[in-house]
Amino acid sequence: MIKAVSFDIWYTLLDLSKFYLIVSEKISEVSGKPLNVVSDLIFKAYREALKSRLEGNFKRIIVDSAEFFASRLGISPEELFRAVVASINDSRISEMLYDDVLETLETLKSSGFKLGLLGNVMFWPGMITRYILYVNKALKFFDVTIFSDEIGLQKPSREIFEYESSKLGVKLEEMVHVGDSVENDLAGAVIAGVKAVLINRSSQTPCLRLGRNACLINTLRKLPEAIEELNKT
């Protein structure tokens, strides 16, 4: 029986493309490079960084990825950090949540589930993401919030899921982890013995069982249904 729901953050709760657009504007202002060039570079760097991290790079979690992004953007890591700080002071920071998030968190919370956040970080610390979630009125729903830079573990490692389950006080098989990444979220969870829900908002399929321990959904509104389905095993 599932007792706790763990959430990935970017592209699951918060729209990373909206945040990267603000960051790109700030970098463009500082560096004088056109916004579309900066924006293309940052998304390209992100795709490459995801791959590189899976290959086991970025051991120094924040520093290595900041150097990676800064070098690809043609700026210094210091300029990159300044752009992030400028971004979280931008008023649009309160519009980062997908429209299916708050009502789903509300529903799960009132159904008695424990809720956890499990986020990998790139070039800004988890504390900044925690603040963005606070501004978006989503932080209060979570019993635990775990960021890779704060505990030195990253998804998809088995250990980070074990750590979360112990913090939530539930067994691994009593947890479901929800995220958009097949590698970090779905694969990491199921190998650790945690149930998994993959969210892909562009999928045609509202709710589909993928295997004994996994479902695919195209909106978080389907999450309670997916949890019911996974409880049937």
Add this chain to the structure above:
Amino acid sequence: MIKAVSFDIWYTLLDLSKFYLIVSEKISEVSGKPLNVVSDLIFKAYREALKSRLEGNFKRIIVDSAEFFASRLGISPEELFRAVVASINDSRISEMLYDDVLETLETLKSSGFKLGLLGNVMFWPGMITRYILYVNKALKFFDVTIFSDEIGLQKPSREIFEYESSKLGVKLEEMVHVGDSVENDLAGAVIAGVKAVLINRSSQTPCLRLGRNACLINTLRKLPEAIEELNKT
């Protein structure tokens, strides 16, 4: 660009339930237990064994799982081995392939893909499965056939996918692995940097992209289409 296709075996190419039914008949004959009882026990033991193996048990690959199954079936490991040997001498052993297998292997081979087999084993050695594939006229399509008992590695470990890619002479990202298990096949592959296709013949969805590096299909006939889709990344 995908250059090689790796296949899981049971429930992907060969119908394990058909084989377990024959094995159950042989065990029933030897032990005097009713067939339906033996058959229920063997499928239950299989589900439990999959879970236990994922938790890191069954380090002595064949011996530990043979003891596990034998104890749940109330027979000795020797009786279990004898039932397997009796089963591969049964004429129905040549009817284990799904009907979408041979034409798909033919198509992939003639399109120039290298083909690999990557199988975890339970209580019989990989050599027996290799023989079953031979009797079913499927073995000849494969450039390499890798079984966990022969190399001391098991899916979903990253190392077994690295081993296969080196044997096939392609890079990890030039490989796609096809299988029915979210844990062993999909998750193991994508974490290793290999593309993955999950086969679920009871799904309503013929071919669905699950993420950057994974697709879901409901028949192997859709595999060439899924490979084309994954090449688009």
